Amino acid sequence: xxxxxxxxxxxxxxxxxxxxxxxxxxxxxxxxxxxxxxxxxxxxxxxxxxxxxxxxxxxxxxxxxxxxxxxxxxxxxxxxxxxxxxxxxxxxxxxxxxxxxxxxxxxxxxxxxxxxxxxxxxxx
Amino acid sequence: xxxxxxxxxxxxxxxxxxxxxxxxxxxxxxxxxxxxxxxxxxxxxxxxxxxxxxxxxxxxxxxxxxxxxxxxxxxxxxxxxxxxxxxxxxxxxxxxxxxxxxxxxxxxxxxxxxxxxxxxxxxxxxxxxxxxxxxxxxxxxxx
Numbered sequence: 001x002x003x004x005x006x007x008x009x010x011x012x013x014x015x016x017x018x019x020x021x022x023x024x025x026x027x028x029x030x031x032x033x034x035x036x037x038x039x040x041x042x043x044x045x046x047x048x049x050x051x052x053x054x055x056x057x058x059x060x061x062x063x064x065x066x067x068x069x070x071x072x073x074x075x076x077x078x079x080x081x082x083x084x085x086x087x088x089x090x091x092x093x094x095x096x097x098x099x100x101x102x103x104x105x106x107x108x109x110x111x112x113x114x115x116x117x118x119x120x121x122x123x124x
Numbered sequence: 125x126x127x128x129x130x131x132x133x134x135x136x137x138x139x140x141x142x143x144x145x146x147x148x149x150x151x152x153x154x155x156x157x158x159x160x161x162x163x164x165x166x167x168x169x170x171x172x173x174x175x176x177x178x179x180x181x182x183x184x185x186x187x188x189x190x191x192x193x194x195x196x197x198x199x200x201x202x203x204x205x206x207x208x209x210x211x212x213x214x215x216x217x218x219x220x221x222x223x224x225x226x227x228x229x230x231x232x233x234x235x236x237x238x239x240x241x242x243x244x245x246x247x248x249x250x251x252x253x254x255x256x257x258x259x260x261x262x263x264x265x266x267x
Binding site: 021024025027028029030031032033034035036037038039040042043052053054057058060061063065066069070073074077078080081082083084085087088091092093095096112115116119120122123 | 135138140142143153156157158159160162163165166167169170172173174176177180183184187190191196199200202203206207209210213214220239242243246247250251253254255
């Protein structure tokens with residue numbers, strides 16, 4: 001019997017590349033400034049301690065814009081980075097374990113994004 | 125009716141260290157490695173939010189960890205890799221755009237400079253909108 005099975009159209013791969021690309025812009029535009037403001041600004045003496053302490057951070061996260069920022073930043077970072085990490089692992093010879101790696105890397109990204117959503121909106 | 129053939133997909137042999145043979149491959153792999161630092165920062169930030177939920181004592185312990193010399197170095201390394209990502213991402217932005225104009229050398233430079241300007245504007249907006257009103261962090265010696 002001739003092989004008549006038609007491969008199903010792959011809808012997952014274009015979606016993961018799309019999230020990788022969107023995440024790439026989010027990381028490029030938002031992450032450097034956030035790394036500076038969430039730590040290095042105080043470490044290098046550009047900000048005082050009362051701008052980074054418990055009360056200040058709670059006030060900061062009380063802003064709805066900050067909550068949305070957190071979810072976008074963490075989700076974008078994880079879907080971008082886990083996609084690239086998958087291809088690094090492929091480059092190291094793990095391309096034989098695609099069936100295990102694909103759900104694992106995108107699963108980690110999804111769980112991290114849901115955690116960010118839950119944590120960010122758990123604050124008043 | 126012919127018998128069905130059972131085939132295994134052909135997997136070409138490749139050394140796990142192919143990228144060490146050439147400086148271009150090495151630079152490519154360093155750029156790809158930036159993603160490990162990006163993911164690390166996302167998880168560190170989730171840990172920070174978790175510590176914040178734990179109350180003042182738990183967050184004070186987090187701040188001791190976060191501002192330890194080791195973690196400042198880790199933050200600097202993450203920032204370095206993230207900036208490498210930003211620059212290489214803007215360099216390949218024109219390559220991802222369709223059309224003849226965007227493929228020319230002049231437009232590559234133009235789009236790169238444009239993206240750098242957008243980056244500076246977005247960073248400024250993040251500082252103004254998210255940081256200044258509640259937790260006045262002014263990065264130019266305001267204290």
